[in-house]
Amino acid sequence: MNLNATLFAQLAVFFILAWFTMSFVWPPIVKALDERAKKIADGLAAADKAKMDLANAEKKAVDEMRKARESAAELRAGAERQAAQLIDEARSEAARLIAQAREAAEGEAGVAMQRAKEALREQVAALAVSGAERILRREINAQVHAELLANLNQELK
């Protein structure tokens, strides 16, 4: 263990090596490490954002589904209500038509009956008059007793 000038040579080598590391080794590796750290941080942030987006999208989808179901139910209720109304209207229309038809038929029947009654009455009157004529052919002058006959005819009505 002797001391000699190797010491100063080693001292110089020491600083040359340190300078080399400082200039060419340390900065690129530290830069790469920092960049990688940033990349990882960015990646994690992006993953978090994607997770949040997914949650939002799921919530939105559920909302849309609920809305669609609600509007479908509303539409169905409306359609049912309308259908019921249409049926009611049709029913009342039908009832009205039936009543009308019945009224018309009843009126017609009444008129026909009236007419038949009158016809029958006239025939009865004519038969009575002709019967009486046959009986009273001679004694009764049609012209003289016209007023009497007319009265009789009137009473038969």
Place this chain on the structure above:
Amino acid sequence: MSEHAVEQAANHGPTAGEYIVHHLTHWNTTGHAQAKIVDFSVFNVDTLIFSVSMGALALFMLWRAASKATSGVPGRFQAAVEIVLEMVADQAKGIIHSAESRKFIAPLALTVFVWIFFMNALDLLPVDLLPLIWQTASGDHHAYLRIVPTADLNGTLGMSIGVLLVCLYYNVKIKGFGGWVHELFSAPFGSHPVLAPLNFMMQLIEFAAKTISHGMRLFGNMYAGELVFMLIALMGAAWAGSFTGAALWVGHVIAGSMWAIFHILIITLQAFIFMMLALVYTGQAHEGH
């Protein structure tokens, strides 16, 4: 002493002491073991070669990861480098609160960690492998080679003095030259003219102790580790057909494996400790007393 021992070893098979002394002698610019404790005219060639090549290898590896770094899915290699880098960056962030200072200190800490780890890892190569290759290649069968730069005090003190210079720089940068000088004379005992010399002495001792212990800790660990590997290698070298020799050879395998596995921890731990202390000391330079 070592020179003498090695010359002796040239004549006959080395004794255990000669083997270890030979292995602990640096290949330097003088061609023989350094005579004086401190001699600034000498360079340890082996320390320089392995320190620079391990530094280049470590940085080439890091640079390859850096040049291919993407912010996308990382490959295994990139991920491994990123783990180390983030570990260092986290430690730096916890200790040094100035982002501006971290731009230099954090890469420095990463460099120190990876570089020291690579240099320490040379200890795991068989102690005789590279010296033998070098002796064969150079044709000198007594050529010296120590391959672990962190087991050389020059290597570790060189780095710890580098950390000291960084500390001094940030002391001045953060507190201003005047502020730092004021701190030198007013801390730790308080701002009083009588206490100023004492404070200054304490500060000097603190800086010296930090730097020397910083370098010595790494050196001591790696030197001791290397020495244990050599002692274990001596067991294997005793193999000579006798029963004791065979038992020692088995002992070498067992002890060598155990020590190498344990040494993986030491290698990493010492690199980490050196890095952490570099961060702590530069962090202290940012804080006023």
